[in-house]
Amino acid sequence: MKTINTRFGEVEYDPSHVIHFPEGLIGLDQLKHFLVMPNQKQGPLFWIQSVDDPAFAFVVTDPTNFFPDYAVLPDAEERRKLEIDENGTCFVLAIVTVSQNKEITLNLSGPILYAPETKKGLQVVLEDPRYDIRTPLPKVE
Template sequence: MKIETKYHGEKEIKNEDIITFSSGIPGFESEKEFTLLSFPDNDVFYALQSISTPSLSFVVTDPFSFFIDYNVQIDDATIEALSIEKEEDVTLLNILTVRDPFEETTANLQAPLVINKKTNSARQLILTGTPYETRHSLFQAKEA
């Protein structure tokens, strides 16, 4: 199927590339289907693109590329809702707030996206009782 995207123009995607957020993403509850698109010449940042709304795309990253000690406990409700069987089936991503200059970009470590790679089901997990915040500097973390 062809979709219009915010950063990549028109893209051809396969049904198996659709990630389903059954409850949407907080603030975007009506948006249920997304796909991950790579940026050219880049293996760290991705666009989490809505299938139905071309202008809705989140820049995301693997938190472990920047925050080596990032530690998330996935609650039983999320494990059950996403039918997670093994740790290897899980991909964690964090939504970025892209700033200008780019070096001031921050990551939302308090609300990671949890994706079951086997089923392509996902949800945003809101962490409580952790030191993580919604705006952690990406590049200060990398320098530390």
């Protein structure tokens, strides 16, 4: 077990549970190792915490909780980077942002692909005009 000091306090973790992002995240390519932080509250949001720089942590979610038709499938090159084949499990996550006026948005144009079998992650850029880096949550009627 290893320990890091984070905004959540001292966190003990098993290095075998670390998610490795070989290319880092967009704009943060130096951050390559993350932990999934246990969710303290019920709900669809959770944190990923950088092991490389404990000052960085992000809220993420499964975007299909809010956008049921949202679907991203890794292409051959992305599967190679994730070290999975066509049948390998791949989860899609979106980074969540809360603005100063409390508007919650999801980065649907830059989702994170995560392969649990290999513990590899990859952030990709979608060329789809329907999605934005700050896509507001759908209005509840």
